[in-house]
Structures are given as C-alpha cells and as structure tokens.
Amino acid sequence: xxxxxxxxxxxxxxxxxxxxxxxxxxxxxxxxxxxxxxxxxxxxxxxxxxxxxxxxxxxxxxxxxxxxxxxxxxxxxxxxxxxxxxxxxxxxxxxxxxxxxxxxxxxxxxxxxxxxxxxxxxxxxxxxxxxxxxxxxxxxxxxxxxxxxxxxxxxxxxxxxxxxxxxxxxxxxxxxxxxxxxxxxxxxxxxxxxxxxxxxxxxxxxxxxxxxxxxxxxxxxxxxxx
Amino acid sequence: xxxxxxxxxxxxxxxxxxxxxxxxxxxxxxxxxxxxxxxxxxxxxxxxxxxxxxxxxxxxxxxxxxxxxxxxxxxxxxxxxxxxxxxxxxxxxxxxxxxxxxxxxxxxxxxxxxxxxxxxxxxxxxxxxxxxxxxxxxxxxxxxxxxxxxxxxxxxxxxxxxxxxxxxxxxxxxxxxxxxxxxxxxxxxxxxxxxxxxxxxxxxxxxxxxxxxxxxxxxxxxxxxx
DNA sequence: ACCAATTTTACAAAACCATGACAACTAAAC
DNA sequence: GTTTAGTTGTCATGGTTTTGTAAAATTGGT
Numbered sequence: 001x002x003x004x005x006x007x008x009x010x011x012x013x014x015x016x017x018x019x020x021x022x023x024x025x026x027x028x029x030x031x032x033x034x035x036x037x038x039x040x041x042x043x044x045x046x047x048x049x050x051x052x053x054x055x056x057x058x059x060x061x062x063x064x065x066x067x068x069x070x071x072x073x074x075x076x077x078x079x080x081x082x083x084x085x086x087x088x089x090x091x092x093x094x095x096x097x098x099x100x101x102x103x104x105x106x107x108x109x110x111x112x113x114x115x116x117x118x119x120x121x122x123x124x125x126x127x128x129x130x131x132x133x134x135x136x137x138x139x140x141x142x143x144x145x146x147x148x149x150x151x152x153x154x155x156x157x158x159x160x161x162x163x164x165x166x167x168x169x170x171x172x173x174x175x176x177x178x179x180x181x182x183x184x185x186x187x188x189x190x191x192x193x194x195x196x197x198x199x200x201x202x203x204x205x206x207x208x209x210x211x212x213x214x215x216x217x218x219x220x221x222x223x224x225x226x
Numbered sequence: 227x228x229x230x231x232x233x234x235x236x237x238x239x240x241x242x243x244x245x246x247x248x249x250x251x252x253x254x255x256x257x258x259x260x261x262x263x264x265x266x267x268x269x270x271x272x273x274x275x276x277x278x279x280x281x282x283x284x285x286x287x288x289x290x291x292x293x294x295x296x297x298x299x300x301x302x303x304x305x306x307x308x309x310x311x312x313x314x315x316x317x318x319x320x321x322x323x324x325x326x327x328x329x330x331x332x333x334x335x336x337x338x339x340x341x342x343x344x345x346x347x348x349x350x351x352x353x354x355x356x357x358x359x360x361x362x363x364x365x366x367x368x369x370x371x372x373x374x375x376x377x378x379x380x381x382x383x384x385x386x387x388x389x390x391x392x393x394x395x396x397x398x399x400x401x402x403x404x405x406x407x408x409x410x411x412x413x414x415x416x417x418x419x420x421x422x423x424x425x426x427x428x429x430x431x432x433x434x435x436x437x438x439x440x441x442x443x444x445x446x447x448x449x450x451x452x
Numbered sequence: 453a454c455c456a457a458t459t460t461t462a463c464a465a466a467a468c469c470a471t472g473a474c475a476a477c478t479a480a481a482c
Numbered sequence: 483g484t485t486t487a488g489t490t491g492t493c494a495t496g497g498t499t500t501t502g503t504a505a506a507a508t509t510g511g512t
Contacts, residue, residue, distance in 0.1 A: 154457060170367045191501090192459055198503055209502095217368070218467055218500065219381050380468065418470055420490065435491095444478060444489065 002047035002117055003027040007037030007063065008079065009055045017050060020106055021113070034058025038066055041074065048117055051096070052079045064096050075116050130165050132213045135204055137161060144203075156181060157200050160193075164214065164224040171217040197222055228273035228343055229253040233263030233289065234305065235281045243276060246332050247339070260284025264292055267300065274343055277322070278305045290322050301346045303338060356391050358439045361430055363387065370429075382407060383426050386419075390440070390450040397443040423448055 004026050008014040011032070018028040029046055031037035035058050041049055049067075053060035064076050078099035098116050100109055128140035135151060137144045139162050144151040153161070159181040163172055174190040182188060197216075201208040215225050230252045234240040237258070244254040255270055257263035261284050267275055275293070279286035290302050304325035324342050326335055354366035361377060363370045365388045370377040379387070385407045389398055400416040408414060423442075427434040439451050 156458075169369060171369075188459060189461090191461080194501065195459075195503075197501095201502095215376075216467095216501070220368070225376065382469075414470055415472085417472075417490090421470080421492080423490095424492065442490070 001025050001027055003029060003044070004113070005029045005031065005037065005041055005044065005046035005049045007031045007034065007041075007049065007055075007060075008052040009033055010052075013052075017109075020109070024110060026113075034060070034063045038063050041067060046074060048113065049074055049076045050079060050113075051076055054081055077112060077116060130161065132204055133206065139165070151203055153200070153203060156196055157203070160196055160200065161224075164222065167223065169223060169226045171220045171223040173221040175221075177221065193221075227251050227253055229255060229270070230339070231255045231257065231263065231267055231270065231272035231275045233257045233260065233267075233275065233281075233286075234278040235259055236278075239278075243335075246335070250336060252339075260286070260289045264289050267293060272300060274339065274346075275300055275302045276305060276339075277302055280307055299346075301342050303342060356387070358430055359432070365391070377429055379426075379429060382422055383429070386422055386426065387450075390448065393449065395449060395452045397446045397449040399447040403447070419447075 004021055006014055006017050006021075006028060008017065008030070009032055014030055014032065018030055021028050029040060029044055031040050034055050037049075037051070038058065040046075041063075051060045051063055058066075060078055060080075064078070067074065067076065075097045078096045079102060080099050081102050098112055100112055128138055130137040130139060135144060135146045137153075137158075139158060142153070142155070142158050144153050160177060163177065163180050174193045177193045178188065178190065197214060198208075201211050201214055204213060205211045213225055215223050217223055230247050232240055232243050232247075232254060234243065234256070235258055240256055240258065244256055247254050255266060255272055257266045260281050263275075263277070264284065266272075267289075277286045277289055284292075286304055290304070293300065293302065301323040304322045305328060306325050307328050323346070324338055326338055354364055356363040356365060361370060361372045363379075363384075365384060368379075368381070368384050370379050386403060389403065389406050400419045403419045404414065404416070423440060424434075427437050427440050430439060431437045440448055441451050442448050
C-alpha cells in the first residue's frame with residue numbers, strides 16, 4: 001500500500017492523521033518539523049506528503065518549494081488553517097498539488113488523498129513504458145528488451161532516459177542532467193553526460209552515428225525525438 | 227481591463243459574480259446556460275471564464291472539454307458545489323485551470339482570478355507559439371516541425387525568429403538584430419545577419435527566392451509577414 | 453582484489469558562425 | 483529608360499566552439 005509522510009508539528013494532529021490513514025490501510029511515516037520532514041521525504045521517497053503550512057522554522061511553503069527544487073515528483077497536499085486564504089494561491093504557486101483547510105472531516109481528507117494518489121498514479125504509469133523502435137523500456141522496473149532479448153542499461157542510463165522522456169521532445173541541457181540525475185551535491189564534468197549519452201546510443205540506436213531517437217541539440221544538450 | 231465571461235444558470239449567483247468583478251474593474255460578460263456560454267466564449271474570446279459545473283443540459287465539464295477541443299487557450303475556472311469532491315479532480319482532467327468550491331468568499335474568488343490571470347499572462351507574454359504556413363515553431367522549447375518532421379534550427383536562428391515575431395510585422399533593422407541577438411559587446415558585420423536570414427529562409431520558406439514570410443525591407447532590415 | 457559502473461582525459465570530428473568578395477538587385481536621379 | 487550609388491543575396495573559406503568517443507583512471511560494491 002502507499003506510504004504517506006505526515007509533516008506536522010502538533011503531536012495530537014499528527015497522531016490523529018497517522019491513525020486515520022493507517023486505519024485506511026496506508027503506511028504512514030511522520031516528522032515533527034520541516035527540516036526532518038524534508039530529510040525523510042528525500043530518504044524514504046513516500047508516495048504522498050501531507051504538509052502542515054504553519055510550522056516553526058522551516059514552514060510548509062519552504063519545505064514544498066525545496067522539494068520541488070530537488071526535482072522530486074512526490075505529490076504534496078498542504079494542510080492550511082482557516083482564514084489563510086491567500087495561502088492557497090501561494091501554496092499552489094509553490095508547487096503543491098492540493099490542499100485542505102483545517103478543520104476538515106476525515107472523509108474529506110481521505111477523499112482528497114485518494115483522488116490525488118489516483119491522479120499521480122495515472123501520470124506515473126504513463127511514463128513508465130517507453131518504446132523506441134523495437135526496443136521496449138520499462139522505466140519503473142528498469143528493464144529494457146529488444147524483442148525477447150534483454151538489453152542491459154545501467155542505473156544512470158535509465159535515469160537519463162527518464163529525464164529525456166519526461167521532457168517530451170524538448171531539449172534537456174547538460175546542466176539539467178547533472179542537477180536531476182546526479183543531484184545538486186555532485187559536480188561531474190558536463191563531458192560525463194556526453195559519455196552516458198554515447199553509451200545509451202550504442203545500446204538503443206540501430207545506427208549510433210546518425211541517431212534516430214536521441215538527438216543532440218547543439219549548444220544546449222540532447223532531446224528525445226518523439 | 228480583462229474581460230471575464232461568467233457562465234452560471236442561477237441568476238442571483240450570476241449577478242453577484244458580475245457585480246463583484248465589475249467592482250474590481252473587470253469587464254464582465256454573462257451567459258445563463260452552457261450552450262450560449264460556449265457560443266459566447268468562442269465569439270467574444272474573453273480573457274477568463276468562470277464556469278459553473280452544475281447546469282442543466284450542457285454542464286460545466288462538457289463546456290470545458292468542448293472549449294479545449296476547439297483549441298481555445300482561454301483559462302477556465304470551475305465553480306463547484308461543496309461535496310462534489312471528485313469533481314475537482316475530474317475538472318482539472320477536463321482541462322480547467324483552477325476551481326473554487328461554493329460557498330466561497332469574495333476575497334478568495336478574486337485572489338484566484340488574479341492568480342490565474344497572472345499565470346496565463348506570463349505564459350502568453352513569452353510568445354512561444356508561432357506558425358508559418360505548415361511549419362510550427364515553439365520558441366520556448368526550441369522546437370520546429372513541418373507536419374511530424376522536425377525542422378532543425380540553430381540557436382541564433384531561433385533568437386532571430388523570436389525578435390522578428392515580437393516585432394509583429396514591423397521591420398527589424400540589422401543593428402537591432404546585432405544588439406538583441408548578439409548582445410551589446412559583440413560586433414559582427416551586418417552581413418552576418420543576412421547570412422542567418424538566408425538560412426532561415428532556406429529552412430522555412432517553400433520558395434526561398436521569393437519568400438512568403440521573411441520579407442526584406444530595403445534600406446532597413448527584415449520583417450516577418452503576419 | 454576483482455569487476456562493473458562511472459568519471460576523467462584527450463584528441464578527432466562536426467556544427468556553427470563570421471568574413472569578405474562579388475553578383476544581383478533596388479531606388480532614385482538623370 | 484538608363485545610369486549609378488547603394489543595398490542585399492549567396493558562396494567559399496577559415497576560425498572557433500561544441501560534441502563524439504575511445505581509452506585510461508577512479509570509484510564502489512562484493
């Protein structure tokens with residue numbers, strides 16, 4: 001079942017939410033402040049995050065935009081207090097997927113959670129399957145096959161393919177590859193990106209010298225031809 | 227000021243919305259059912275549409291998806307009744323840009339309207355889409371296609387096209403090309419501009435010798451024929 | 453220590469761009 | 483209508499930047 005991370009500083013609310021969701025069959029994780037919540041989100045990659053807006057130090061907005069900056073796709077639902085109307089707009093600007101207003105009923109929260117999970121699940125499933133000519137790629141399972149024969153791709157190669165596929169035909173810069181695939185801490189040369197592209201082409205293209213799928217965009221990076 | 231079309235079957239709500247928005251300085255148009263609302267939307271091309279979901283005959287969802295089918299980019303905000311929680315998700319699926327839940331406060335509605343208008347305005351100002359005959363150009367994504375076939379343009383060519391397009395049919399001087407596309411530091415020959423124009427014509431015009439789109443304005447520069 | 457994956461390095465190849473020469477063209481004066 | 487001065491089209495060329503990729507070096511796990 002899906003795992004839901006609850007980031008909420010008030011203990012009673014936190015446990016109430018956890019109990020409610022657990023009773024529904026979800027697995028719950030909790031964090032009592034923004035910072036540890038953020039850390040947990042990155043480490044555990046939950047399927048959904050319930051995020052209280054009003055928290056000391058790192059508030060919900062900050063956590064949310066930080067999550068987005070780290071290119072995480074995890075759906076975020078904000079918990080806002082009544083009267084913070086402007087927060088809603090702000091919240092959606094900051095990259096949240098939905099919000100509920102306290103006080104809310106159990107039914108409403110559950111309905112929203114279900115709806116949001118369904119929404120992102122559909123989106124996610126759409127992007128797991130990828131077909132480049134006779135090669136089929138399952139990004140979720142990290143499996144690629146040509147006919148019956150398995151084609152071996154490394155983790156980095158799958159990650160790069162996913163980014164290319166998500167860009168849907170748009171060029172992806174080398175910097176973006178490094179940010180998303182490698183993360184913000186590491187700084188390999190941009191040359192490294194080229195090497196991985198080369199090996200992807202060697203594995204996926206029937207004629208790697210004039211690639212059909214992975215095109216280079218001079219001065220920018222690469223794109224996946226749809 | 228922006229024009230807002232209100233499609234709402236209940237008269238009190240309709241006039242209340244119109245009054246509120248008019249007081250804020252927006253120009254309002256109204257329609258009392260889905261069908262006439264759709265017609266009005268197509269004829270008047272408002273800047274935003276407030277659309278009640280619950281209406282007899284053609285309901286909000288139907289209007290919305292019909293609008294999208296007719297390739298309209300106009301932002302749509304749905305008005306949904308409380309308890310129709312599922313509607314929210316469905317509404318966004320159907321192509322709406324936002325929604326509010328009845329009952330809502332004036333402040334909330336106005337905040338949303340402002341936010342949505344701001345959002346689409348920013349997107350529109352970017353001037354990304356361009357169509358020259360059978361060639362479609364997305365300046366933001368740096369993608370150009372003729373039918374399904376990609377048309378390869380270089381970075382300079384995209385930059386020059388953007389300038390031409392932003393000038394909206396007005397001639398653009400060579401000096402301005404150099405200033406904007408090359409920047410104020412670099413000073414290539416004005417001849418260079420011609421070369422890039424030539425390659426743009428070679429790629430975009432069906433008969434580059436008598437160009438349909440990129441006209442030269444003798445003694446001045448070039449312009450994009452709208 | 454071994455092996456696979458990853459990163460760096462280095463050099464060759466390709467793409468892109470600027471230039472200048474000259475032909476073709478335009479506009480206006482004659 | 484011709485002439486002429488100025489403007490634009492286009493080509494070949496060479497320089498610069500960017501990319502391809504093989505091979506060597508490094509990393510990390512078992």
